Amino acid sequence: MDLIKASLSEISSAVKTKKVSAVEVTQFFQSRITKLDSQLNSYVTVNESASKEAAAIDAKVAKGEDPGLLAGVPFGIKDMFCTRGLRTTAGSKMLSEFVPPYDATVVARLRSAGATVLGKLNQDEFAMGSSNETSFFGPVKNPWDTAHVPGGSSGGSAAAQSARLAAATLGTDTGGSIRQPSSLCGIVGVKPTYGRVSRYGIVSYASSLDQAGPMVSSVSDAALTLEVICGRDEKDSTTSERSVPAFSKNLNQDLKGMKIGLMKEYMNRPGNHVDTSKTVEAAIDAVKKRGAEIVEISVPLTEHAVPMYYLIAASECSSNLARYDGVKYGHRAHFDNLGSIDLDAFYEKSRGEGFGKEVKRRIMLGTYCLSSGYYDAYYNKACQVRRLLRQQYTEAFQKCDVILSAVTTHPAFKIGERVSDPLAMYLNDIYTVSTNLAGLPGMSVPFGMSGHLPIGVQLTAAHFEEQKMLNVGFALEKDSPVAGKAPHVI
Amino acid sequence: MSSNQAPTYYRGYEAIIGLEIHAQLKTESKMFCSDATTFDAGDNENTSPVSIGMPGTLPVVNKRAIEFSIKTGLALNCEIRKKSVFSRKNYFYPDLPKGYQISQYDEPLCEHGEIKFNVGDKDNKYEKTVSITRAHMEEDAGKSNHFGEYTLINYNRSGMPLLEIVSGPDMRTPQEAAEYARTVRSVLRYLDVCDGNLDEGSLRCDCNISVRKIGAPKFGTKVEIKNINSFRFVEKAIEYEIDRQIDAVEAGEKIPQETRLYDPDKNRTFSMRLKEDAQDYRYFPDPDLMPVIVTPEMIEKFRKELPELPIARAQRFVTEHGLPEYDALVLTAEKELSEYFEVVAKTCKNSKAASNWVMTELLRELNQAEKAISQSPIKPEQLGQLIALIDKGTISGKIAKTVFSEMWTTSKDPEVVVKEKGLLQISDTGAIEKIIDEVLAANTAQVADYRGGRTKLFGFFVGAVMKASKGQANPDLVNQMLTDKLNKPA
Numbered sequence: 001m002d003l004i005k006a007s008l009s010e011i012s013s014a015v016k017t018k019k020v021s022a023v024e025v026t027q028f029f030q031s032r033i034t035k036l037d038s039q040l041n042s043y044v045t046v047n048e049s050a051s052k053e054a055a056a057i058d059a060k061v062a063k064g065e066d067p068g069l070l071a072g073v074p075f076g077i078k079d080m081f082c083t084r085g086l087r088t089t090a091g092s093k094m095l096s097e098f099v100p101p102y103d104a105t106v107v108a109r110l111r112s113a114g115a116t117v118l119g120k121l122n123q124d125e126f127a128m129g130s131s132n133e134t135s136f137f138g139p140v141k142n143p144w145d146t147a148h149v150p151g152g153s154s155g156g157s158a159a160a161q162s163a164r165l166a167a168a169t170l171g172t173d174t175g176g177s178i179r180q181p182s183s184l185c186g187i188v189g190v191k192p193t194y195g196r197v198s199r200y201g202i203v204s205y206a207s208s209l210d211q212a213g214p215m216v217s218s219v220s221d222a223a224l225t226l227e228v229i230c231g232r233d234e235k236d237s238t239t240s241e242r243s244v245p246a247f248s249k250n251l252n253q254d255l256k257g258m259k260i261g262l263m264k265e266y267m268n269r270p271g272n273h274v275d276t277s278k279t280v281e282a283a284i285d286a287v288k289k290r291g292a293e294i295v296e297i298s299v300p301l302t303e304h305a306v307p308m309y310y311l312i313a314a315s316e317c318s319s320n321l322a323r324y325d326g327v328k329y330g331h332r333a334h335f336d337n338l339g340s341i342d343l344d345a346f347y348e349k350s351r352g353e354g355f356g357k358e359v360k361r362r363i364m365l366g367t368y369c370l371s372s373g374y375y376d377a378y379y380n381k382a383c384q385v386r387r388l389l390r391q392q393y394t395e396a397f398q399k400c401d402v403i404l405s406a407v408t409t410h411p412a413f414k415i416g417e418r419v420s421d422p423l424a425m426y427l428n429d430i431y432t433v434s435t436n437l438a439g440l441p442g443m444s445v446p447f448g449m450s451g452h453l454p455i456g457v458q459l460t461a462a463h464f465e466e467q468k469m470l471n472v473g474f475a476l477e478k479d480s481p482v483a484g485k486a487p488h489v490i
Numbered sequence: 491m492s493s494n495q496a497p498t499y500y501r502g503y504e505a506i507i508g509l510e511i512h513a514q515l516k517t518e519s520k521m522f523c524s525d526a527t528t529f530d531a532g533d534n535e536n537t538s539p540v541s542i543g544m545p546g547t548l549p550v551v552n553k554r555a556i557e558f559s560i561k562t563g564l565a566l567n568c569e570i571r572k573k574s575v576f577s578r579k580n581y582f583y584p585d586l587p588k589g590y591q592i593s594q595y596d597e598p599l600c601e602h603g604e605i606k607f608n609v610g611d612k613d614n615k616y617e618k619t620v621s622i623t624r625a626h627m628e629e630d631a632g633k634s635n636h637f638g639e640y641t642l643i644n645y646n647r648s649g650m651p652l653l654e655i656v657s658g659p660d661m662r663t664p665q666e667a668a669e670y671a672r673t674v675r676s677v678l679r680y681l682d683v684c685d686g687n688l689d690e691g692s693l694r695c696d697c698n699i700s701v702r703k704i705g706a707p708k709f710g711t712k713v714e715i716k717n718i719n720s721f722r723f724v725e726k727a728i729e730y731e732i733d734r735q736i737d738a739v740e741a742g743e744k745i746p747q748e749t750r751l752y753d754p755d756k757n758r759t760f761s762m763r764l765k766e767d768a769q770d771y772r773y774f775p776d777p778d779l780m781p782v783i784v785t786p787e788m789i790e791k792f793r794k795e796l797p798e799l800p801i802a803r804a805q806r807f808v809t810e811h812g813l814p815e816y817d818a819l820v821l822t823a824e825k826e827l828s829e830y831f832e833v834v835a836k837t838c839k840n841s842k843a844a845s846n847w848v849m850t851e852l853l854r855e856l857n858q859a860e861k862a863i864s865q866s867p868i869k870p871e872q873l874g875q876l877i878a879l880i881d882k883g884t885i886s887g888k889i890a891k892t893v894f895s896e897m898w899t900t901s902k903d904p905e906v907v908v909k910e911k912g913l914l915q916i917s918d919t920g921a922i923e924k925i926i927d928e929v930l931a932a933n934t935a936q937v938a939d940y941r942g943g944r945t946k947l948f949g950f951f952v953g954a955v956m957k958a959s960k961g962q963a964n965p966d967l968v969n970q971m972l973t974d975k976l977n978k979p980a
Binding site for chain 1: 539542543544545546547549550578580582583584587588589590638639640643770772773774776777778779780
């Protein structure tokens with residue numbers, strides 16, 4: 001079978017019917033990593049025992065047991081997810097030698113569905129960045145053009161998936177970190193509703209925004225992965241009790257009766273790349289042809305989403321990253337006179353050396369926002385506006401089922417182009433952050449090209465309405481001009 | 491109970507005292523994870539990825555801790571918030587693994603309570619009411635053990651569930667403060683939600699003290715004395731601190747806002763750290779935890795489950811056992827003592843005698859031996875049996891004291907002691923008559939004197955008979971038979 005083109009369910013059923021062994025599938029992707037990743041830098045750590053894990057799946061099949069929905073499917077895992085016995089760095093020097101004694105719930109669920117772990121994928125440091133240039137392990141390159149960024153923060157996942165250095169990958173999305181790189185690398189990326197997926201064992205960036213999701217080659221692969229990873233987890237109080245639909249079985253490309261919302265504030269924004277606007281127009285035509293009705297909606301507060309996002313995310317990260325102090329694990333600065341130095345000096349040097357520039361910038365911003373005297377004006381105000389934004393979205397979803405928009409203002413930009421201008425980098429997130437602030441599900445589906453670079457469109461649905469969004473994505477995928485195209489490394 | 495006490499002044503000053511009591515809740519697992527809470531575990535044995543704050547781990551609220559906290563709030567006549575919120579208190583310290591402590595800040599579980607208790611001795615007591623500002627849940631930190639050049643940290647205590655009970659600045663004397671602390675401890679122990687063990691740190695007491703000139707409208711600068719490990723020291727530390735502060739004010743010094751420690755050996759307080767460079771804890775709601783929602787049904791259920799509390803029990807001892815109010819208060823101050831008394835009373839069916847024996851003989855021995863009631867070598871059933879032996883006339887009250895001392899040293903049953911020591915009371919009239927006859931025969935001169943009108947000699951004969959019977963003759967019978975014999979014409 002052609003493992004590059006095979007869907008996850010095809011791989012899984014081939015493994016279950018012994019048409020191919022899980023070990024063979026794993027080794028196929030391992031050899032691709034060995035051959036190609038030097039061009040991309042998408043993996044931070046390769047799992048040496050992946051073949052052994054695959055052999056255990058084959059052994060189950062041999063015994064007549066069912067290894068699960070993802071039998072023998074090798075996953076690349078973003079380095080934010082803790083993996084038992086396998087180094088988990090979060091893209092930071094701070095955790096460059098951290099080996100967790102536990103699996104993130106999502107990873108545990110993949111494993112119990114028969115998936116194996118190929119390795120850990122590069123990312124922006126602590127998921128803070130939109131270009132994968134803040135990683136301690138160096139920038140990741142876009143497989144469609146290695147002079148360009150793959151996006152971020154899940155840049156390693158997007159690059160590895162689009163170059164097929166894994167059958168499927170996982171990413172995390174705090175302000176667009178799944179959708180934006182998926183758009184820039186021409187893959188399907190889904191951020192589920194906040195509370196749909198457990199955050200247990202995922203290195204925290206901004207707890208009220210972080211959410212894990214699949215970054216894969218097709219909407220049906222995404223739907224299948226979601227079925228495995230979603231659902232209540234007793235270890236994460238913020239997960240929902242709601243039952244998880246059989247997303248992959250319910251996929252439906254017929255959009256008759258479906259209302260697609262176009263948000264006034266997002267349409268025809270000045271500053272969009274012309275190909276980005278064209279991609280959105282083409283997607284609107286495509287959904288119309290499949291029977292959907294187009295309605296105009298408005299969510300006025302999205303205008304303030306970027307500052308809201310940076311106040312909240314930075315505040316939470318300043319607290320979440322406090323534990324990296326060199327006392328118990330993580331980078332500890334070297335001192336000749338450890339016994340006689342002041343505790344503050346110990347913290348300052350260890351944290352000063354362990355964190356990169358962007359992380360420090362956000363920690364300082366967040367520390368400031370939470371300080372007494374500023375809390376009400378910044379953090380608290382942002383939280384109040386966030387509640388209103390959520391309300392406005394709820395009202396908008398009275399009028400439509402799914403909102404269609406651009407994912408980013410531009411296709412993949414060049415490595416180094418924006419590193420010196422953090423504000424321009426932050427504004428890149430303009431279309432993605434409000435989804436996280438409102439806790440909504442969102443996804444990116446490839447639907448256009450800008451020269452040789454792919455562009456995605458974003459779909460957003462009401463809380464826990466992933467199915468509607470997946471169905472629209474499933475329909476778009478059929479008409480996508482990106483279909484059949486592949487990055488040059490393939 | 492009189493409720494008015496003339497104000498107590500010190501050299502023209504008034505002392506303002508408030509207490510913060512940290513009660514470690516007696517749950518089987520920690521506040522936010524399933525680690526055990528045993529006191530005697532080996533170093534870092536009661537830890538897990540959650541309690542040492544490893545990356546990606548998340549807290550999950552212990553429902554039992556919430557139940558215990560609500561019950562305490564109800565017993566302290568607090569209002570229970572329908573919605574309370576866990577917040578993060580951010581600061582760096584090696585024994586704080588996450589870099590923040592999960593606590594409650596502006597929306598605590600319990601607020602606006604009050605508690606009444608008696609202050610003073612039997613002849614000079616008054617009722618005092620102290621307001622409870624709030625009682626909130628939080629997790630404990632680990633424990634640093636400093637060894638000169640290095641420090642070892644034991645995280646067993648990290649994440650232990652605490653309820654912090656904050657009083658209003660309502661106390662005016664060291665006695666009131668100590669009595670308040672004893673009362674709170676007593677309530678916690680009646681509820682069975684806290685061991686109340688100051689030595690093991692399951693109850694910790696911080697005192698806030700300031701002084702002001704009589705009639706001054708504003709409070710003086712308050713000083714906090716931390717971690718005092720006995721109620722007697724609470725009293726002594728505050729006594730010392732009031733004097734120290736008045737001396738300072740009289741000398742024209744400014745009282746700095748600071749934290750002080752009490753040294754019981756030197757009976758003085760000394761400065762630990764100034765609060766003027768006060769830390770900014772940057773409190774904000776913990777995004778990893780949902781608000782605690784308390785329904786009226788939960789409150790009703792917990793209210794019904796509340797055990798009899800000290801004041802109610804004292805009232806019942808007055809009505810049911812016919813005890814004087816003072817005795818009832820002494821016997822109910824400690825849950826175990828009140829239970830001990832009730833078993834004694836039930837066994838001997840003589841509440842007044844039970845109360846006398848417990849309050850005089852038993853408490854005296856316990857105090858001398860510095861033992862708690864639970865360590866008494868005499869079980870309450872045994873003491874009840876001893877009293878029953880007196881009431882049945884098997885032994886005299888005087889002999890009973892001998893039996894009691896023997897029971898104290900050997901823990902033997904009273905019947906066994908009586909038998910072994912041959913202390914059975916002689917109620918056989920024949921035997922007593924024989925002794926009387928011998929005594930009268932040996933003291934013919936005194937008999938003649940008595941019969942001649944020196945009736946005062948009656949006591950002499952009683953003494954002689956009791957001595958001859960080694961104290962075992964039934965005193966009532968001796969009296970009666972002697973009267974008969976002496977008054978009978980020779």
